[in-house]
Amino acid sequence: MQLTVWTYEGPPHVGAMRIATGMEGVHYVLHAPQGDTYADLLFTMIERRQKRPPVTYTTFQARDLGSDTANLFKSAVQDAYDRFQPQAILVGASCTAELIQDDPGGLAEALHLPVPIVALELPSYQKKENWGAAETFYRLVRTFAGPHALAPGAKRAPRAAERRPSCNLLGATALGFRHRDDGAEIIRLLASIGVDVNVAAPMGATPADLARLGDADFNVVLYPEIAGPSAKWLEKAFAQPCTKVVPIGVGATRDFIAEVGALANIDVSTMLDAEQSRLPWYSRSVDSTYLTGKRVFIFGDATHAVAAARIAAEELGFTVVAVGSYSREFARDIRDAAQKYGAEALITDDFLAVEQHIQALQPELVLGTQMERHIAKRLKIPCAVISAPVHVQDFPARYSPQMGFEGANVIFDTFVHPLMMGLEEHLLGMFRDEDGEFSDTAVPSHLAASGAAPILVMPQAVPSADAITLDWAPEAQKELGKIPFFVRGKARRNTEKFAAERGLPRITIETLYDAKAHFSR
Amino acid sequence: MTAAGGLCATAPTRREPTIIRERGQREVFCGLTGIVWLHRKIQDAFFLVVGSRTCAHLIQSAAGVMIFAEPRFATAIIDERDLAGLSDANAELDRIVAQLLERRPDIKLLFLVGSCPSEVIKLDLSRAALRLSRDHAPGVRILNYSGSGIETTFTQGEDACLASLVPEMAPEATDAAPSLLVVGALADVVEDQFKRLFAALGIGPVQFLPPRRAADLPAVGRKTTYILAQPFLGDTARALDDRGATRIDAPFPLGAEGTSLWFGAAAAAFGIDPAHVESVLAPARDRAMRPLSRYRLALKGKRIFFFPDSQLEVPLARFLSRELGMKLVEVGTPYLHREHLAADLALLPDDVVLSEGQDVEKQLDRCRAQNPDLVVCGLGLANPLEAEGLTTKWSIELVFTPIQGFEQAGDLAELFVRPLARRTKLVA
Numbered sequence: 001m002q003l004t005v006w007t008y009e010g011p012p013h014v015g016a017m018r019i020a021t022g023m024e025g026v027h028y029v030l031h032a033p034q035g036d037t038y039a040d041l042l043f044t045m046i047e048r049r050q051k052r053p054p055v056t057y058t059t060f061q062a063r064d065l066g067s068d069t070a071n072l073f074k075s076a077v078q079d080a081y082d083r084f085q086p087q088a089i090l091v092g093a094s095c096t097a098e099l100i101q102d103d104p105g106g107l108a109e110a111l112h113l114p115v116p117i118v119a120l121e122l123p124s125y126q127k128k129e130n131w132g133a134a135e136t137f138y139r140l141v142r143t144f145a146g147p148h149a150l151a152p153g154a155k156r157a158p159r160a161a162e163r164r165p166s167c168n169l170l171g172a173t174a175l176g177f178r179h180r181d182d183g184a185e186i187i188r189l190l191a192s193i194g195v196d197v198n199v200a201a202p203m204g205a206t207p208a209d210l211a212r213l214g215d216a217d218f219n220v221v222l223y224p225e226i227a228g229p230s231a232k233w234l235e236k237a238f239a240q241p242c243t244k245v246v247p248i249g250v251g252a253t254r255d256f257i258a259e260v261g262a263l264a265n266i267d268v269s270t271m272l273d274a275e276q277s278r279l280p281w282y283s284r285s286v287d288s289t290y291l292t293g294k295r296v297f298i299f300g301d302a303t304h305a306v307a308a309a310r311i312a313a314e315e316l317g318f319t320v321v322a323v324g325s326y327s328r329e330f331a332r333d334i335r336d337a338a339q340k341y342g343a344e345a346l347i348t349d350d351f352l353a354v355e356q357h358i359q360a361l362q363p364e365l366v367l368g369t370q371m372e373r374h375i376a377k378r379l380k381i382p383c384a385v386i387s388a389p390v391h392v393q394d395f396p397a398r399y400s401p402q403m404g405f406e407g408a409n410v411i412f413d414t415f416v417h418p419l420m421m422g423l424e425e426h427l428l429g430m431f432r433d434e435d436g437e438f439s440d441t442a443v444p445s446h447l448a449a450s451g452a453a454p455i456l457v458m459p460q461a462v463p464s465a466d467a468i469t470l471d472w473a474p475e476a477q478k479e480l481g482k483i484p485f486f487v488r489g490k491a492r493r494n495t496e497k498f499a500a501e502r503g504l505p506r507i508t509i510e511t512l513y514d515a516k517a518h519f520s521r
Numbered sequence: 522m523t524a525a526g527g528l529c530a531t532a533p534t535r536r537e538p539t540i541i542r543e544r545g546q547r548e549v550f551c552g553l554t555g556i557v558w559l560h561r562k563i564q565d566a567f568f569l570v571v572g573s574r575t576c577a578h579l580i581q582s583a584a585g586v587m588i589f590a591e592p593r594f595a596t597a598i599i600d601e602r603d604l605a606g607l608s609d610a611n612a613e614l615d616r617i618v619a620q621l622l623e624r625r626p627d628i629k630l631l632f633l634v635g636s637c638p639s640e641v642i643k644l645d646l647s648r649a650a651l652r653l654s655r656d657h658a659p660g661v662r663i664l665n666y667s668g669s670g671i672e673t674t675f676t677q678g679e680d681a682c683l684a685s686l687v688p689e690m691a692p693e694a695t696d697a698a699p700s701l702l703v704v705g706a707l708a709d710v711v712e713d714q715f716k717r718l719f720a721a722l723g724i725g726p727v728q729f730l731p732p733r734r735a736a737d738l739p740a741v742g743r744k745t746t747y748i749l750a751q752p753f754l755g756d757t758a759r760a761l762d763d764r765g766a767t768r769i770d771a772p773f774p775l776g777a778e779g780t781s782l783w784f785g786a787a788a789a790a791f792g793i794d795p796a797h798v799e800s801v802l803a804p805a806r807d808r809a810m811r812p813l814s815r816y817r818l819a820l821k822g823k824r825i826f827f828f829p830d831s832q833l834e835v836p837l838a839r840f841l842s843r844e845l846g847m848k849l850v851e852v853g854t855p856y857l858h859r860e861h862l863a864a865d866l867a868l869l870p871d872d873v874v875l876s877e878g879q880d881v882e883k884q885l886d887r888c889r890a891q892n893p894d895l896v897v898c899g900l901g902l903a904n905p906l907e908a909e910g911l912t913t914k915w916s917i918e919l920v921f922t923p924i925q926g927f928e929q930a931g932d933l934a935e936l937f938v939r940p941l942a943r944r945t946k947l948v949a
Contacts, residue, residue, distance in 0.1 A: 003596075049904065050908035
């Protein structure tokens, strides 16, 4: 058992729902107890979809367990087929149904429906949402593209000279973090390179489209967490190479263009020479010197965390203090990125462990998921959201991709806006002692008229096992209060560490500044 | 005891209502969802779900409750090793509870909450609770109940939780004065209003279940009279009956009329002079009716369809039809507790169509065919129905908003007015 407060990923059958809901013409019959229908609201409320997910649940109850849950499942499949007339039916079990071992695949086959049945085995007690999405997509791809695979040992026919190169765009799903806009952005980018999109899947594709996957010259893998296994199989079955670079950030987008150019045999040098994003100039503008060296903590799915680390370090000049991910399957990529940027690597799906790390590292900016946003809010550290798990705010009304050059523009704004602007920060720091508006005891200026109580920002002390009670002189305490709140926790921690290491009995103003000198970079 | 009070309802011989009973896909939450409000209500209790990743995902998704950095609930997620042997699962549970209590020394009452997987593998949480209570005595009391979807829907989780508290209630003193117990979680603001009204009526002492702090659990016994504030508390009521308490029958305190009848029934049970009751309730009722008369203009004659959700549907339908003049197309409820709802059912129009249980596809067919003015439904259905052109009210808001009592009657009506008003305002 694992004690869990918040989870980064849902169960694997939710991953399967993301595939089914993204596609057209697929229906998923899920053997599941009453209550598991909550998953519908992820799509109808968080993503604001206008249609119910194409999922039928058996919603069995205790009284059914004593009788015949298998027949319940069969009638659910038959009813779903009759009502929705899908081109393919996915069948599977949620965590509870997995325990009662009714064999959804066998039961559905026994109905002899005129459409393919794709049976999913998603081990709920071992695997999670992204794995479930990847496995479901892989099963569908094999089922529909499989019959068209090259004979073993056969070579792929070269592309006819008059035909433009084409690729499949793999990985976008329902309920994906910015998948809607990433897909549009990359289709536009590929078109400007001169590459057509044969099939974009799973989002928007039908089973019949999956049967045509082999027609493309290569595959573009947008989200390796979801499309990885399918791309690997297509590589074998159709001798289709796939892209390795995920085009998030200016550097990665340029690498992606070069990679696509090589796969499509197109000269992309003029395209690479043209500056197409505002990010490089904005990062070089005078105002952005205040970004330099800001300590940033990164956590998300592997794809977005690795991309964010590269952008933070190479395109904004931040100092990356940690790169972490809940995608255990991609631990190696995370460790490589961490090593490259001299940061700590963190592979965990334990929210409490992530919180402890953030608290201990005292970063100046957190780039994380909605959950890190809550941690950061509590610790009063600026934060931007870079990855799933998704929230209704991650489906903005405006066009807001993460990928491509427009994505890089969006990311510049996303990472930078939570931070206080350079001069603003200095002015607050210089005059905070006498400043009636920004001192700790001041009421927020916009609430002053309402007589609101002052919000006291207490320095955050980090409890540790061997904590000793340190004596702060009142004037040192007061001096600490003059340090801007977003770095005060770190100043306090460093000072106490400095004092403890030297066995100083009392922290004075001198100790505070000695510690500052000692830890300054 | 029967309903009595300011607005006396007469229930002459009437036709039995039509009840559609269906089985099929049920689009309802499981009882675990109750944790979302219960962990806010009982300030020193912690809820540990023993379940799967699905359970954890449900609770954090169901109400968008990722507000509390470290909330007073968590999930002990069962993994494949726990499925191999139950002795190991018990040892694992003990380890998790120890870890949790070490981390959160403020916990005084811990609920082990059963789930579908814990029930299917027959992990006995009542024995685990006994064992762990012994291990962690005297600082922490450990109880258990089931919030599983195979046993409970949505609000039944609260019923199971409160029922598990009843055996913990002390026996009342032998010389105890008659007391009133109000049963069912209410918003603190509503509870405070109710306390003031009970005091003005001259009823006391009045206690509430659940209490705001676990340590304040009231005593119970033959001198205890209780009144349900929520319509989904069948097991809790039975447990209180077993302790010798007596239930007051009344419509539920929704709307000016419903609240009057509810207080009136309590006052009658305590033998309060009807003239005094009327003098206390009349000003509150009149104030409640002022906004209602305004909202009645917007709702009168509008046709409403309820999908099953919280078991609040019957009293809500009574309020909307009698006090706001709405026409009831179909009133769906996950479970129809005929005894507890008797007073509300008696006030529904003769031609009402009720449905119990659900086959969601068939119910959607009926709903579309009827084309009501307003559909009350869960979050999974609301946006798709809006996109089809129907106007909806999400039912979960009726559980998470203070709607009981006189002062909230207008707010409750407004919840139904707003979706209709929006439809007339939006032109783009």
